[in-house]
Amino acid sequence: MRCVWCRNDVTADSGISSLFMWNSRPICRQCQNLFHSLEKEPICPGCGRLMEEETLCYDCIRWKEMDSYFPMNQALYHYDEQAKEFMERYKFIGDCAVAFLIKEDLKKVLKKYIKQGYTICPLPTSKQSLEKREFESVEYILELSKIPYQQLFQHIGKGKKQSEKTREERMKLQQPFVLKEKVKLPTKILLFDDIYTTGKTIRLAAKLLQDKEIEDIRLFTVFR
Template identity: 35%
Template structure:
């Protein structure tokens, strides 16, 4: 992807058949109760960064997905963790979902995000959180937007990779 600085991602689990089945049930079928299966572990992992004063920024879902699913699957994995919604999608409808793209298509995806915060992030440490790290393209796009706003460090934490 031409990155000069790698995004330090920590994944709690491998993306195996069991995890794929979980994601299908939770995210794509929309069974919100399934968030509870990994909520304690995911929250604990995020809290390790919160106590070190990292700002937690979830990868957003677009409006169309939210209307259908009714929730952001990343936020569902958290229990009482303060987050900063600093990213939003440029294109609000008709966007092709990452889950339907090939690896090549994912890698060629143009920057989908814009910064929607109220102020610069001068010197702020950012923890991006997402459910699945596949190619990393989504997280790198988010990282670029936040770094452009002055974030000093951007790392990511995902449920699976």
């Protein structure tokens, strides 16, 4: 058996004691804690960015100056070079097996929100990206983690992918979502996405819900 991340043989040399099986996917001991957890780190309370001290980052200060509506974002991991490689392999190459690396941590955190009555709502992929990728990358992570969710949005955005845009282009993003027709909106919603970069996409989704007078809206991303 080979580790889903490093592809090393985890049974031949190390033996079964170094092998972790999550839904029949092997992960070697070395790759168990691959990502930098933000759980016990000083972070920006607005977006979850890793900070030297727990205070609002410059981006969040500017956000609050632009818009008084400012739901908080929690992130699971710091978006470092290891995380960038993960997203490249998972989202753009389509190596879905690597998603098992974040499955257990994600399940643990999101179940706390579910117990508090939140409905998890993932952000959908654009039509262009879905045709190229052939799977809903954000929804798949939730399905893998056995986290129930409700899709409230339809993606109507066009043009370049967010990953291909400069920061300036990202900040000029127009509303890429509409609410699905005849959808019944929950009273407590946790918007879920993979990466918080500028925050523009997930905050536009939150704004759409605020316009429907949903007061209890929180944000959650895997990486920040």
